Amino acid sequence: MRRLSQHVLLLGFLLLPQLGAVAQTEAELKRYADLDRQCEAAREKKLAPLRAQKIDACVKEEKRPRAECEDEFGSFGNTRGKAGGGAIGGMYYDLPECVAAAAARSQQRQ
Numbered sequence: 672m673r674r675l676s677q678h679v680l681l682l683g684f685l686l687l688p689q690l691g692a693v694a695q696t697e698a699e700l701k702r703y704a705d706l707d708r709q710c711e712a713a714r715e716k717k718l719a720p721l722r723a724q725k726i727d728a729c730v731k732e733e734k735r736p737r738a739e740c741e742d743e744f745g746s747f748g749n750t751r752g753k754a755g756g757g758a759i760g761g762m763y764y765d766l767p768e769c770v771a772a773a774a775a776r777s778q779q780r781q
Contacts, residue, residue, distance in 0.1 A: 699779060706772035713768040714761070718748040 725747050729740035750761035763769065 703772070703775055703779070706768070706775050710764075710766065710769035710772045713766045714748070714763045717763045717766070722747045 722744055725744035726737070726740045729735050729744060730737050733740075748762040751759050753759055764773070
């Protein structure tokens, strides 16, 4: 029985650093998610008026139904895929909040 408790104790010491790493990773993931939310909120603040202008112009100038215009321009400024593959980058990822989020993720990968 004493030998078993020694093994359990040894196993605990071996796993302790790994458990700490998991907690740190969870904290980092939460931090990255917070930074991403701040980035997207800042982008939305800049994009909302542009989207509204596009939608209004679509309705007034092109005489199209508002719902159709909202479908087309509701995601204006977001990253979108290209027909041949790849992506066209979204707007305003150069805002300080987005640069901070990208830097944090880049640092985490290193």
